[in-house]
Amino acid sequence: METTAPEAKPEPPAPQASNAKPTWExxxxxxxxxxxxxxxxxxxxxxxxxxxxxxxxxxxxKVLSSRIERSSGFRSLDDEAVSLPKRAQPLPKLPAEVKGDSIELVVPVEFFMR
Structure with a gap:
């Protein structure tokens, strides 16, 4: 006699906690x-x-300068984004493999309603 029960499928593997070291960025x-x-x-x-x-x-x-690279189209979002680096300082120190006295970064700042 045949059953009509669905075929048992193996469970997907459980997500693994990453043990990767967080990047400096x-x-x-x-x-x-x-x-x-x-x-x-x-x-x-x-x-x-x-x-x-x-x-x-x-x-x-220490943040030496901060400016808008590409606008969101909204001044208040742009102004908040530009103020972030100075408010967050001191930022994580540069790793030894980064050469020079300073580094210039361009980063996106996401503003989305939940």
């Missing part, structure tokens, strides 16, 4: 995200976007 982005605030006016108007900021930091994580 990931640590910098994490520091920026920790101090990011959604501007009240932008939230009220339901403005969303991804401004790109360009900033320069020294080896010790």
């Amino acid at each position: 990931g640590l910098v982005l994490g520091a920026l995200n920790k101090v990011k605030r959604y501007p009240r006016r932008a939230a009220m108007l339901r403005q969303q976007g991804v401004p790109y900021i360009r900033f320069v930091m020294d080896r010790e994580g």
Whole structure:
């Protein structure tokens, strides 16, 4: 006698916790995200976007300059993004393999309503 029960399928493997060391870039982005605030006016108007900021930091994580690289189309989001690096300092120190006294980074800052 045949059954009509569905065929048992093996469970997918459980997700593995990553033991990879966080990258220096990931640590910098994490520091920026920790101090990011959604501007009240932008939230009220339901403005969303991804401004790109360009900033320069020294080896010790001090921000030397910060400016908008590519606008989100909304001034309040752009202004908040530009203020992040200085508010988050000191940022993670430059790793030994990065040469020079400073580094210039361009990073996206995501503002999305939940």
